Amino acid sequence: MLQVSIYRYNPETDSAPSMQDFQVDTGGKDLMVLDVLEMIKAQDTTVAYRRSCREGVCGSDGLNMNGKNGLACITALSDTVRDNKLVIRPLPGLPVVRDLVVDMSLFYRQYEKVQPFLQNNTPAPAIERLQSPEDRAKLDGLYECILCACCSTSCPSFWWNPDRFIGPAGLLQAYRFLADSRDTATDERLAKLDDPFSVFRCHGIQNCVNVCPKGLNPTRAIGHIRNMLLSRAT
């Protein structure tokens, strides 16, 4: 039997969060953590968590499993369980709505700040704005982000300043548009990032790289933004 400990908190009825223990019979199978949560939900229907696609595409079930952020649907028990114990907590640093469900407003607000859409004020061509294969390749490793928030909520700089530091997820998207050959708002985008918090709170500890379920590298993207700022300002 797998020992699972789950963070429980209902702000409307509980004065403080607590951990609740469950015993789960996995039948010796190497299930995904989301499967285990579904089995726990069958035992206690009041356990709350987000889920949707159950295949690592929607980014709904970002959780902290045995101390490391990840997507419950694509994290196998063999990757996270130690000594037959699994501790599941909500993503750190964001307000808890209930149990494992967090309020993502701060995260989305930072995403909104980087204006994650293509900006081009030149007259639109008849069919589409073309891009060479080489320019398109520059977006690889950037566009794949699913906004699960595993990276930003594993970053201490985001924990302390979630209202001022854009965080790895937002900055990855900022660079995705800075690197796009079709975008013409590069200078305006960079001007909004040259303050002591938005980008420069990143100290390069790479927690974001360590947890990204899609294998992306926000630290590298942040380094590119820094270099773009540096080459324009010196």
Place this chain on the structure above:
Amino acid sequence: MVRAVTSFGRSGLSDWLLQRVTAVILVAYFLCIGASLLGGVSYAEWKSMFEGTAMRIFTLLAVLSLAAHAWIGMWSVGTDYLTERLMGKTGNVLRLAYQIGCGLVIFVYVIWTIQILWG
């Protein structure tokens, strides 16, 4: 864009760049001092070393670098942990007091160094 009037250069990029340049200067200075100490140095040799203008200017440069480096680092620590978000309004009072305290200590160190070098 987040406004910050107490950061060293008012710009994230300038603070970031300055912190790296000052770090290189400090490494060079401490390597220079370390090499002198490891080579064995008497009081008279030490005194004569610091009577040279070049060494005095290098030391002043190192202390000014330390001052800038320390302010940027301490400012970052203060704006991480002493905040309204973590402590309520008290955080703002504590942070400002902390920044004034850091500024005073750094100022004293700079003046003290100048006094030692040319006093």
